[in-house]
Amino acid sequence: MQVFLVEDSAAIRERLAAMLEATPNAELLGHAADADAAIRDILAGSPDVVLLDISLAGGSGFDVLRAVRPQAPEIDFYVLSNVSAYPYRQLADTLGARGFFDKSTEFERVRELLAARAGAGAP
Numbered sequence: 001m002q003v004f005l006v007e008d009s010a011a012i013r014e015r016l017a018a019m020l021e022a023t024p025n026a027e028l029l030g031h032a033a034d035a036d037a038a039i040r041d042i043l044a045g046s047p048d049v050v051l052l053d054i055s056l057a058g059g060s061g062f063d064v065l066r067a068v069r070p071q072a073p074e075i076d077f078y079v080l081s082n083v084s085a086y087p088y089r090q091l092a093d094t095l096g097a098r099g100f101f102d103k104s105t106e107f108e109r110v111r112e113l114l115a116a117r118a119g120a121g122a123p
Helices: 010-021 035-045 061-068 086-094 107-120
Strands: 002-006 027-032 049-052 076-081 099-102
Touching (some): 002 035, 010 027, 010 107, 027 035, 035 061, 049 061, 049 107, 061 076, 061 086, 076 086, 076 107, 086 099, 099 107
Parallel strands (some): 002 049, 049 076, 076 099
16 A cells, blocks of 8 residues: 655654554655645555645645545545644545544544555555
8 A cells, every 4th residue: 555645744744654664565655745746746656545634835735635636536535634623524525535633632543544454455
């Protein structure tokens, strides 16, 4: 399973990359810190999964979802954000995200999701 990270915080990006390294059958395909680079690199690399932050330089994770989902519906997006109020979760769902995780309280759930996907295919 190839994973692409879209995260503007270097510390969180490093934490997610370390999580991926420890997950059998998961591979970090690439990462981006801004919306434009994320859209370009996701479409070029065609990962299986994208972990997507909402707050990005030059746009938002929602901009990335709007741009990529119609062109690559086979890619599974999971939003991982500190902004986890219901309207954000609802918008992510409307735009086609398969899940939404609060960085501060649900980080371990992301680890579990990745391990399950890498071990047994898509949930």
